[in-house]
Amino acid sequence: MKQVIALCAAISLLASTALSQEQPALSARVARTLTIDGLSFKDLNRNGKLDAYEDWRLPAAERAADLVKQMTLEEKAGLMMHGTAPSVGPGSGMGVGTEYDLGRATDMIEKRKVVTFITRLAGDPAALAEENNKLQEIAEAGRLGIPATISTDPRNHFQFVLGASVAAGGFSKWPETLGFTAIGDAALMRRFGDIARQEYRAVGIQEALSPQVDLASDPRWPRINGTFGEDAQLSKSMAQAYVAGFQNGENGINKDSVIAVAKHWVGYGAAKDGYDSHNAYGRHATFPGNNFAEHLIPFEGAFKAKVGGVMPTYSILDGVILDGKPLEAVGAGYSKQLLTDLLRGKYGFNGVILSDWLITNDCKGACLDGEKPGVKPTLNEETFGMPWGVEDMSRVDRFAKAVNAGVDQFGGVTSSDLLVEAVKDGKISKERIDQSATRILIQKFEQGLFENPYVDPEKARSIVGNPAFAAEANAAQARAMVLLDNKAKLVPVQSGKKVFLYGVDPKVAATRGFTVVAAAHEADFAVVRLNAPYQQPHMNYFFGSRHQEGDLDFKDGNADFEAFKSAANEVPTIVTVYLARPAILTGLLDRAGAILANFGASDAALFDAIQGRQKAEGKLPFELPSSMDDIRAQKSDVPHDTRKPLFPIGYHLRY
Structure with missing residues (x-):
């Protein structure tokens, strides 16, 4: 034997x-x-x-060790920067546009030694592929020829918030991740990740700044749309499937992987009063329910799939005790307890810890206090920051504290000179820098970028958003919808009827055999699209002016709500609500003939669900509360805990 x-x-x-x-x-x-x-x-x-x-015959770790020995301190520090690929034209401050500013990119690569970039370019897939090839050519010309890693925020969904996602453009368009949770099919989640992986790699993108694994425990929080909802175990399953799809399996990074970055470690969803910690006024997450442990569970799915990266939250966590000690009152990117002790220690994570954007920058003036009345908030990554809990430190000391806490790479900045200064001042050891450099390089080797970082633009055009991928995406949009009410038995509806539309393309209805009329009283039924209600009480802040904050109930005077009431007073009305956050639907329930929740659906997908061509299969990934009083009484760290929800988590009807 x-x-x-x-x-x-x-x-x-x-x-x-x-x-x-x-x-x-x-x-x-x-x-x-x-x-x-x-x-x-x-x-x-x-x-x-x-x-x-x-030598591609050698293991990635051996190759990385050799390269680190050849690198200068300045080159290692540059490797630890994750900059924004600079663009030309309007929006260049955030890298938005259709082409790169190659002069500035050359300066970043040659002088600051930066070889990792987030891209916010949009447009034709072939053009995007060629632009990314241009970045790789500049990187290849560097002293050691280290290839660039190009990352992106999510590109395959409906909602777009600058700094959190990218407009889908030519990429296949799927429901938000909440929609996959609503369907509850981990295999479909993995299939989405696999398709997005193929699209990303086709245009020269090798890293996904996703999934957003945060447990959505406060229903007012504006980042819920990117999560898997408020069921920790289901979120864990979805996170594992998402990472496996993007990374081409569950055995770590390989030559066909897109590196997934699980975010935001950890407790981000317990936002105090629901306000987001991109903003100075929302920098705290609170744990009055002593429920920190449940927020860890979704990340365990990502770890099981050997996720390549983890991004810490901006938030300062209030009321959390770890190993018998209260957490230091700093953002997670500065917390040795959260990064070294918990993430590296307890969970054994050995990938790259990438900070969220701009944590080492200052936050002063408009960043801290908002713009003056009448001034439109803008964001320049060089003059904006989220240094929560370390506002009084110098930037050099912030770099030192973050690295010593466990951060390997810094999002949104290219200040490699400050990291070099921190090492020369003895605030960070050279051995600690070598650790981070090695982790970053190993992944570049595992992806095969040293051999072939370039992509074929024509192949990109044939892969990205191709008809087969689009068909799967469209079917998922309809499947993810949740039938909440059908008391008038409107769904499914037969073609041949007269319909009044609000917020829906008449051409789609006409192609489905309906006659579109101009007034509700002329119709047999109406179809009305609404977004979940929100306010924007912080319009003087950059992210506050883009986030959907505040109350979750429909209020009289809201233009969309008034349009719905007007239609519903005339004819039986199907209303579909896009749930970027939970919504209080009390104001709709007595008036609507049918209510369909959606998590990103085209008009074609909406009519597929309405007509029963592709039935809505979804279950609510979070509860829908009854009132704002109940929301104000719930605990921010405890999911689905309002007193008497209008619709409980998991609710659905069949038809």
Whole structure:
């Protein structure tokens, strides 16, 4: 038996060795190619010989160790910056547009040694692919030829908030992640991740700044739309499936992976009064229910799928005791207790910890107090920050504290010189810098970027948003809808009737066999689209002017609500509400003939559900409260805990 085991081990070793000798495709625009023993390698540092880090036959960790030895402190510090790929034209301060500013990009790569970027470009997939190739060419020309890693906020959904997501453009358009939770099908969640992975890699994007794994425990919080809802166990299952789809399996990073970054570690959803910690007025999360442990559960799914990255929350967590000690009153990116002790220690996470954006910058003036009346809030990443709990520290000391807490890479900044200064001042050890540099490089090697960082623009055009992907996405939009009420038995509705529409494209209804009329009293029924109610009491803050905050109930005078009431007074009315957050639907329930909740659905998908071509299968991923009094009485860290919800979590009707 021992001989058989030994023989199997030898065969396995030979197979592994043979696999490591398989020639990968090489792509180079600057570096020359070396031929050794009939195999090809890129001479990235142009020294005429094969260095260990250039040898694709070696394990990623061995290659990374060799490269780190060759790097200067400045190059390692640059590796730890995750900058914004600069663009030209309007919106260039946030990298928005259709093409990069190659002069500024060259400066960032050559002088600041930055080789990781978030892209916010949109437009034609082939053009985006070529723009990303241009960044890679600049990076390849660097002293060591280290390829760029290009990341993105989510691109495949309906809602777009600058700084949190990117308009879908040509990418396949799916429901928000809440919609996948509503369907409850982990296989579909993984399928979405796999399709998005293919689309990302086709245009030269290798890292996803998602999934948003936060437990959505306060219903007023404006970031709920990007989460998996408020069921911790279901969120755990969805997080695992999402990561597995994006990373091309559950065994870590490979050459076809998009690195997933689970965020925001941890407790972000327990936002005090529902206000978001992008904003100075929302920097605290509170735990009056002593329920911190439940907020950890969704992340366990991401860890099970060997997620490559973790992003800490901006929030300062109030009322949390960890290992018998209260948490230090700092944002999670500065908390050694949360990053080193809990994340690295208890959970054994060995990937890259990427800070949320701009945590080392100052927050003064309009960032802290909001703009003066009449002044439109703007954001410049160089003059805006979220240094919660360390506002009085110097920027150098902030870098030092974050690195010593456990951060490997800094989002939204390129201040590598300050990190160098912190090391030279003895505030960070060189060994600690080497740790972070190694983690970052290992993932670049595992993805095969040193061999082939370039993409084919024409192939990108054929992959991104192709008809097959679009069909799957459209079906998911309808499946994710939740039938909450059908007392008038309007759903499913037969074609051939006269319909009044509000917020719906008449062309879609006409193609489905309905006659669209101009007035509700002329119709057999009405279809009305609404968004979940919100206010914006902080319009003088950049993110406050973009976030949906405040009360969740429909109030008289709201234009959409008044349009619904007007239609419902005339004819039986189907109303669909886009639930970016939970909504109080008390004002709709007595008037509507049918209520469909959606989490991002085109008009075509809406009519699929209304007509029963693709039935709504969803279950509520959170409860819908009865009143604002109940919401104000709930505990911010405890999910679905209002006194008497109008619709409980998991509610649905069939038809």
